[in-house]
Amino acid sequence: MSDLLIMTPGPTEVSEEVRRAMSRKITNPDLDPEFFEFYLGVSSKLQKVLKTKNDVIIMSGEGILGLESACASLIEPEDKVLVLDNGIFGRGFADFADLYGANVVKWDFPYDEKININKLEKKLAAENDFKFATFVHCETSTGVINDAKEITNLLNKYNILSVVDSVSAIGGVPIEVDKWGIDIILGGSQKCLSVPPGLTFLSVSDKAWEAVNDRETPVRGYYTNLQLWQNWYEEKYFPYTQAISDIYALDAALDKWIADQTIYARHKKIAEAVRKTIKRSNLNLYAKNGHSDTVTSIEIPKGISYQELNQLMTESYNVMIASSLGEFEDRLIRIGHMGENCYDAKLYRTLKAFDHSLRELGFELNVELHKIFVNQLN
Numbered sequence: 344m345s346d347l348l349i350m351t352p353g354p355t356e357v358s359e360e361v362r363r364a365m366s367r368k369i370t371n372p373d374l375d376p377e378f379f380e381f382y383l384g385v386s387s388k389l390q391k392v393l394k395t396k397n398d399v400i401i402m403s404g405e406g407i408l409g410l411e412s413a414c415a416s417l418i419e420p421e422d423k424v425l426v427l428d429n430g431i432f433g434r435g436f437a438d439f440a441d442l443y444g445a446n447v448v449k450w451d452f453p454y455d456e457k458i459n460i461n462k463l464e465k466k467l468a469a470e471n472d473f474k475f476a477t478f479v480h481c482e483t484s485t486g487v488i489n490d491a492k493e494i495t496n497l498l499n500k501y502n503i504l505s506v507v508d509s510v511s512a513i514g515g516v517p518i519e520v521d522k523w524g525i526d527i528i529l530g531g532s533q534k535c536l537s538v539p540p541g542l543t544f545l546s547v548s549d550k551a552w553e554a555v556n557d558r559e560t561p562v563r564g565y566y567t568n569l570q571l572w573q574n575w576y577e578e579k580y581f582p583y584t585q586a587i588s589d590i591y592a593l594d595a596a597l598d599k600w601i602a603d604q605t606i607y608a609r610h611k612k613i614a615e616a617v618r619k620t621i622k623r624s625n626l627n628l629y630a631k632n633g634h635s636d637t638v639t640s641i642e643i644p645k646g647i648s649y650q651e652l653n654q655l656m657t658e659s660y661n662v663m664i665a666s667s668l669g670e671f672e673d674r675l676i677r678i679g680h681m682g683e684n685c686y687d688a689k690l691y692r693t694l695k696a697f698d699h700s701l702r703e704l705g706f707e708l709n710v711e712l713h714k715i716f717v718n719q720l721n
């Protein structure tokens with residue numbers, strides 16, 4: 344496992360600096376006043392990434408915890424919640440909203456393209472009495488990225504709060520939470536920020552705080568109750584003991600991210616080169632449009648199974664790429680080119696392994712993927 348290159352769309356590779364940060368001496372995060380200042384500092388670094396003045400809360404748990412917390416804290420039974428579904432994660436939001444008793448209205452959009460804004464606009468003109476709407480920024484299952492700015496603008500026009508799962512986009516593509524007017528956006532540590540799995544974070548607008556507070560029924564949950572986080576700094580109180588070593592790691596990753604002036608340009612350049620490479624070959628990209636600069640989905644050629652491809656790639660070439668979920672399992676392979684994965688040499692090694700493995704499994708590639716990739720970079 345030691346030199347296995349993890350090119351999945353999360354968890355991503357973790358840098359030496361970040362790993363070292365996790366070994367720092369800890370303190371008691373409930374009692375040490377310095378830890379509260381430290382946590383505030385990490386939160387303000389996340390505000391920089393998200394371009395927001397809204398509160399940013401860091402919670403111990405994976406991305407799903409952020410998603411569930413937003414639903415648990417906002418929803419009262421029978422609240423009307425709009426779920427925009429153009430992928431597996433998008434669809435999954437409906438289950439969480441349902442779990443907390445919402446009256447869920449789900450609008451389906453094709454999975455192989457970004458949400459069509461004109462279509463959404465028409466539907467919203469006809470029905471818009473929603474407390475909030477959810478959508479996924481980057482659908483990690485397919486590599487489709489939605490136009491978060493346009494969608495949020497529309498929702499704001501009708502005073503619908505927005506809850507945006509940006510787990511696999513934050514840090515890899517430009518995001519302007521305040522300018523775009525996003526009420527709750529949530530991320531995870533293990534995607535573009537390249538911290539081990541374990542943390543989720545979310546920003547909460549004043550309007551969202553009002554909705555979280557203005558409830559007639561109590562929040563059905565404790566770990567997922569955002570109300571408990573409102574005055575953590577003033578009261579020097581966390582609802583539970585913080586995962587201090589994970590937060591050390593996040594802090595180190597954020598320092599690295601902030602110092603990297605070329606991060607978005609690098610994601611764009613590498614993602615475009617990967618896509619052009621696939622387009623030049625006799626393989627097919629899954630998405631028709633809305634290609635994310637953080638993850639690419641490629642159709643698995645007929646007659647090859649993900650399992651045998653993965654086994655060959657990991658055992659013979661020490662590179663791991665992912666399959667997809669749900670109905671896409673065994674249909675798509677996904678290469679994560681986000682965060683620490685997003686370097687020319689790592690994509691070169693990945694595409695070379697992919698190229699050789701496909702040939703060994705009997706697929707006749709018409710070009711050499713890694714060589715085409717290099718040409719696309721210039």
Ligand SMILES: *Cc1c(COP(=O)(O)O)cnc(C)c1O
Binds near residue numbers: 405509
């Ligand atoms: C990774 C991810 C999450 C977190 O889910 P896990 O499958 O548990 O890692 C949530 N939403 C999106 C869009 C993600 O990419």
